[in-house]
Each structure stands twice: as structure tokens, then as C-alpha cells.
Amino acid sequence: MSPANQYKKVENKLFLAVGTLFFRLFSAVGRSFNSIIAIGKQRFTVMFIPHSEKKIFNFKISVFAMIFFAALLSGVVTFFFYYGTHYSGISSLLKDRSINLEGTQANLELIRDEIASLKKSSRVFEASLNEALSTLGLQDRGTGQPTADGDLSSFLGMEEQQEGVMRELSDLQSMGALFLDSAKSLESISKLLSAQGDLLYDLPSIWPVEGGIGRITNPFGPAEHPFTKQWYLHKGIDIAYGYGIPIIAAANGKVVERKYEPLGFGNYLLIRHKYGFYSKYAHMGRVFVREGDSITQGQRIGTMDSTGLSTGPHLHYEVRIGSQVVDPARFLNIK
Structure with missing residues (x-):
């Protein structure tokens, strides 16, 4: 027999063996699947017998149905457990944030009180500075536009809170501009006093003892x-x-x-x-x-x-x- 014929014969045997193996495998899977389906189609009768025993309630349910309802019940229980835990955590977090917010609001009220007090002091300082400039013959820096006093009431909403913050920020900016302008005026006063101080060294102006x-x-x-x-x-x-x-x-x-x-x-x-x-x-x-x-x-x-x-x-x-x-x-x- 020629080598080509021998090779062809071996190839046919191998193909036949592999085909037989796959056929047996699929047959076994098919039988298992059929067995599972057969088991799943089995029906059980569930009976509810009241104490009066006058009327019995019963119904039939398959294995597949029991598995489905068991899975559904497990899913519902898991869902409520997970979201219950998650809600409890969120509730605790919100409580902590609420406490922190109350503390922040209290601190903000104190800051607003201090800003209001600082505004009053800045007005007294501005008036005194203008008087000193006028006395020394320097140009009066003038008074700024009056601003509304800070509202120290509690927060009544996000819009009111935002308006309050902007008002206090505007007050701080105004006071910052005032002090920056006052620094220039004080520099002029310093130069004037320095010049006058040099003059006083040449005048008999101190106690001679x-x-x-x-x-x-x-x-x-x-x-x-x-x-x-x-x-x-x-x-x-x-x-x-x-x-x-x-x-x-x-x-x-x-x-x-x-x-x-x-x-x-x-x-x-x-x-x-x-x-x-x-x-x-x-x-x-x-x-x-x-x-x-x-x-x-x-x-x-x-x-x-x-x-x-x-x-x-x-x-x-x-x-x-x-x-x-x-x-x-x-x-x-x-x-």
C-alpha cells in the first residue's frame, strides 16, 4: 500500500474517533439538560389548611417556579438590605453635615458682628483722619459713600445668604480701599511732621533741665x-x-x-x-x-x-x- 493511501486511512480513523467523541459528549449534555428540564417540570402541591378545616386552599407549583420566586425574594431582600444600609449611612452623613453647617453659620454670624464693629471703627478713624488732615492744612481725603449696615439676622434661604455674603464682601472691599487710601494720607502726615520735627530741633522748644x-x-x-x-x-x-x-x-x-x-x-x-x-x-x-x-x-x-x-x-x-x-x-x- 502506498504511503498516500496509508495517510488517508489514518486520517479517516482520526476523524471518525473525534466525531464519535463529540457525539457522545453532546448526547450526555442533552441527556443532562433533559433531566434538568424534567426535574424542573415536576409539580408540587402546596396546601393551606385553616383551623376550621372547612375550606382548604391548595395550588400547584413547579420546581422552576419555586426557584424563580426564591431568586426574586432573595433579590428583594438584598435590595432592601443594601439600600437600608446605604440610607442609614447617608442619614448619618447628613446629620454630621447639618451639625457642621450650624457651627459654620454661628461662626459666620460672629464674623459679621466683627465686620459691623470694624465698619464703625473705620468710620471713626476716617473722621479723625480727615480732621487731622484739615488741622495740618493737608487736602481732605473726603468721606466715602455710606454703605448699609450689615444684616445680622439668621439665614432665611440660599438667596438671602448669597446676598448677605456679597454685602459683607463689599463692606470688606470698601474698608480695604479706605485703609489703602489712609496709608497715603498718613504718609503725607508723616512727611509733614518729619519736616516740622527737623524745624523744632532749631527752635528752643524743649525743657532746659x-x-x-x-x-x-x-x-x-x-x-x-x-x-x-x-x-x-x-x-x-x-x-x-x-x-x-x-x-x-x-x-x-x-x-x-x-x-x-x-x-x-x-x-x-x-x-x-x-x-x-x-x-x-x-x-x-x-x-x-x-x-x-x-x-x-x-x-x-x-x-x-x-x-x-x-x-x-x-x-x-x-x-x-x-x-x-x-x-x-x-x-x-x-x-
């Missing part, structure tokens, strides 16, 4: 002379305290005179300042500066004593503009 101590025992103006008992014009003020107390310069300037008068001012200094001002310090004990020295405001120039014609330790202090004497009290602590 270090530490601000001492008291005025004899003011400027007509007075009775302590020795002659005659009326005369007291050209300065007498500040008394004690021996050795430091005397300071009342302004920047230059020492133009340092002398001693045994029957007059004793040890005294005359200092020339800018703008035609002079200051005089008399009855001093020690003197720390000399004629021609340049001095600065607040610098120690000597000590309090009772030299010259004096009844006790004090400082005789004068201020002049040119040759005209003026009351030093008009310039003391002008800052």
Missing part, C-alpha cells in the same frame, strides 16, 4: 526783685530744683557768649539759634561748653547752681527773637 524735672518759681513778666523789692520786668523764667542738676540746650545752635557776672547772672551762656532765636542760661555752676562751640538740642551745657545774685539753686532761662524777649513758656514742650 535734663529729665524734665524742676518747677517754675518765677514766671515771665512783672515781678518784685528779691533783693531790692522793686518791681521790674522779669525777662525769663526761673526753674528751681537742686545743685548739680544737668542743664541742656533747648535747640541746635552756637555759643556766642559765655561770661560770669558776680552781681548778676553768675555763670551764664547765650546761644544763637536759627531764625533769629537766642536762649540764655544763667546762675549755672559748671559750664561744659565754650564760645564758638556748635551744640545740638538736648546736649548738656552745664549744671544748676546759685552763682551770681541768687537766692538759691535755680536756672534763669530766657528766649529772645532778635533783641525782643518773649515768654519761654510759649515754646516749651511745643513738640
Whole structure:
């Protein structure tokens, strides 16, 4: 037999064997399916017998029907169990969110109260700033448009809440603009005061006794002379305290005179300042500066004593503009 015929014979046997195997397999599946269908078609009679036994209720149901109803019942039970659990979780979450919302609303009410208080303070600040600018001769920044007071009532709905939030936001923006504008005005005030502060260093404007101590025992103006008992014009003020107390310069300037008068001012200094001002310090004990020295405001120039014609330790202090004497009290602590 040729090889081709042998191969063909083997191929036919293999095909026949595979076909037989599949036929047996499908036959077994068919028989199993038929058996299942047969079992499923079996009917059972369900009977309900009341205690009176007068009428019996019964009905027939197949296995398929019982399986269907069992599956349906299981699905319904599972559905209610799942959604019951899910609803309980949502309910708990909503409760927590409700508590958080109440806390947030309470905090928002406090914030609104603070904003309302801040608005009142900002209006007082604005009025004071405008008054200060007017006093200093600077341009009045003007008052802004009035805004409605914040409504501190409870929330009555989302629309009202949104309007409230926008109102408070508008108030905050207005106050922000106010303070930004005020910063510019305060900068102008600062520059003005700085310039005036530089000017005051050149004017006899501070208390001439270090530490601000001492008291005025004899003011400027007509007075009775302590020795002659005659009326005369007291050209300065007498500040008394004690021996050795430091005397300071009342302004920047230059020492133009340092002398001693045994029957007059004793040890005294005359200092020339800018703008035609002079200051005089008399009855001093020690003197720390000399004629021609340049001095600065607040610098120690000597000590309090009772030299010259004096009844006790004090400082005789004068201020002049040119040759005209003026009351030093008009310039003391002008800052």
C-alpha cells in the first residue's frame, strides 16, 4: 500500500474517533439538560389548611417556579438590605453635615458682628483722619459713600445668604480701599511732621533741665526783685530744683557768649539759634561748653547752681527773637 493511501486511512480513523467523541459528549449534555428540564417540570402541591378545616386552599407549583420566586425574594431582600444600609449611612452623613453647617453659620454670624464693629471703627478713624488732615492744612481725603449696615439676622434661604455674603464682601472691599487710601494720607502726615520735627530741633522748644524735672518759681513778666523789692520786668523764667542738676540746650545752635557776672547772672551762656532765636542760661555752676562751640538740642551745657545774685539753686532761662524777649513758656514742650 502506498504511503498516500496509508495517510488517508489514518486520517479517516482520526476523524471518525473525534466525531464519535463529540457525539457522545453532546448526547450526555442533552441527556443532562433533559433531566434538568424534567426535574424542573415536576409539580408540587402546596396546601393551606385553616383551623376550621372547612375550606382548604391548595395550588400547584413547579420546581422552576419555586426557584424563580426564591431568586426574586432573595433579590428583594438584598435590595432592601443594601439600600437600608446605604440610607442609614447617608442619614448619618447628613446629620454630621447639618451639625457642621450650624457651627459654620454661628461662626459666620460672629464674623459679621466683627465686620459691623470694624465698619464703625473705620468710620471713626476716617473722621479723625480727615480732621487731622484739615488741622495740618493737608487736602481732605473726603468721606466715602455710606454703605448699609450689615444684616445680622439668621439665614432665611440660599438667596438671602448669597446676598448677605456679597454685602459683607463689599463692606470688606470698601474698608480695604479706605485703609489703602489712609496709608497715603498718613504718609503725607508723616512727611509733614518729619519736616516740622527737623524745624523744632532749631527752635528752643524743649525743657532746659535734663529729665524734665524742676518747677517754675518765677514766671515771665512783672515781678518784685528779691533783693531790692522793686518791681521790674522779669525777662525769663526761673526753674528751681537742686545743685548739680544737668542743664541742656533747648535747640541746635552756637555759643556766642559765655561770661560770669558776680552781681548778676553768675555763670551764664547765650546761644544763637536759627531764625533769629537766642536762649540764655544763667546762675549755672559748671559750664561744659565754650564760645564758638556748635551744640545740638538736648546736649548738656552745664549744671544748676546759685552763682551770681541768687537766692538759691535755680536756672534763669530766657528766649529772645532778635533783641525782643518773649515768654519761654510759649515754646516749651511745643513738640
